[in-house]
Amino acid sequence: MPVKINNPLMQYHPIRFYEVRKDFIAQPINILLSGLKGNVNHVFSISDEINKEACLSYMNAYIRQILLSVSPQPYPRHVRKIYRSNQNYYLNQDELGVEWTTELLNLMNDNEYRAFQQYASLTNYGSNIFDFSCILLDLFAETDIGNVLLKDICLPFQTIYLHFGKQENKKINGSMNSIIQTLKRVETSTSTEDIHFLLDGAYITQCPKSGTLRVTLTSVKNKHSKYCNNCIDCSEEVLAFILPANNLNTTVSEAVSWQREILLKSNQTELHQTIVNKIVDEIVNNLNLVINCALYLQSYPDDIEEDYTESAPRNLVQQTKRAPGAEKAAQKKLNQLGYRKIKFCGRKRQQFWQLEDEDVSERVLVGAASGEPKRNMAPHKRRAHIRKQRYGKELQSWKYVWIKETTIHKEKYEPGKALQQYRIYEVAD
Structure with a gap:
């Protein structure tokens, strides 16, 4: 039975990510945070032991979500099929079948866990969501950033989330799309449902020591799913990518080229190499927005306005701007209703x-x-x-x-x- 989620801020990926994982996400986050000491970012510097423990906790819960999945849409349906096939191949000692389905599951799990890491980092550093106006996004999308030095990028927090809103002209084709296309070639389904994923934002994490950036592009489905109480049923494409700052003069373009080379060398199978090239191309196509937005935040901090969304009750929002007593009571009520402040960019201008x-x-x-x-x-x-x-x-x-x-x-x-x-x-x- 579909369950409606009443959070009024579901347009923001971090909110959606939490709402469909809130039954199991706290434990792996706590495991990651237990490894933090001093000025350490757990996206880059957490120990292998802690990372493996958190990953095991998260992915075990994620697999249980597969068993509870019921959506008939292509991706959830294919994920269930892959998981069942993997179990059958294992029981029948079909090594090639196990290898093939395990490869697909690992591909799916890798991006899912990377998105989780950055979500966890976002919550640890203040859950800062920056909502950009269409006017700024139109300008940034056309502005080249290939020659920007990574050392010149300075995020206001170690991890932030940039919200673009649904970009109708920017499809995201990553591992989910690859899995769907792979299985379409080997099954006889006549389904013609066109489900695709549209860019709607990005997580950025910056290594405090080297300046290296990790970018995870997020997306939203082109069609709403009524099955929104399960993270498999309402899965959304994410693309995780690292821009390594190998030296002080590393440009964005150089970092992309180096990372493509590293990924191709570490993924020898034809399937993985094809997917790597597609993912890097997708990242390149959308880096203008990501990097320009990051540079904007450091160049014009006074242009950023922290406020509630327009959907928040106006009377309560006005009370938050009055005397301290009334302000706290109004903030508490807004929090209970699911509202929180968002950092808006480009409204002052x-x-x-x-x-x-x-x-x-x-x-x-x-x-x-x-x-x-x-x-x-x-x-x-x-x-x-x-x-x-x-x-x-x-x-x-x-x-x-x-x-x-x-x-x-x-x-x-x-x-x-x-x-x-x-x-x-x-x-x-």
Whole structure:
């Protein structure tokens, strides 16, 4: 019997992740936290012994969820089939069958556990969810970050969650999709149900020592499932990936290339290599949003507004802004109703857009890029990009500014000439 979950913040992945795992997630989290000492992040630095114990606890509970799964949708149905086949192959001593199904189960379990690790880290460092406006996301999606140095990225907390909302034009195809496609080739099902997963956010964890980043992209189904009380039945695709900071000058593009090479070397089977390449390609396609959002948080902290969502009862929200006594009572009531504060990005817009407007001086930027101020140039396109801007006393501090794609010297554009024929200038960081 489907059970309705009443949490009003189910649009946020960390909330959804917890709600369908709350019956068993506390124990593995406590095991992970027991290994924390000092400035250690358990995504990167936990001992193998503690990690294995937490993984065993989590995955045993996760497998029990498979046995309780009832959804007829493709992924839950295929997972149940893989698990039953694995048990039958084992009983019949079919080594090839056991090997094949175990490989699929391990593939499924790996991403699930990595998502759990980052969720656990998020809760340990304050459960900070940053909700980005569509205006910012549209700009960030078109702004290249390949040359950004990993050392220049500084998260406000060791683990954060970036919420983009359902991105209708960005499908996520990871291990779940690979499992579905693999089994479709060997079964005779006539099901035509189109279930796919759309990007809706990302966890980012930063190693406090090296600056290495772990990114886990999250997704939401394109179709709502009424079976939402079981983590298998309401499974959502996640893609976990590491951007290693091998040296002080490691760029995002270099980190991606290194990680692809490492993963391909450690996954020798054809199935795994195909999946690795697909996953890395998916990560690359969505890194613009992730890295630009991270840089925004450190560059414009005053543009971030912590508040309740619009669905929260307005009378209670207003009371949280009054005298301390009324504030605590209202906060308690909101917590009981399932509401909590979210960090909204791009709602103020004043500081961010003011700086952007100041830096879109065509004459200054063309001069800075070419070394020839006020150079008389033909009309051309300038790609969307970011650049560092010095500010403060004696210009000792710096922050990133975002500059939209634009046409330089547009007033010289010849109506009879197709705009795409004009040269597109690359912008160096």
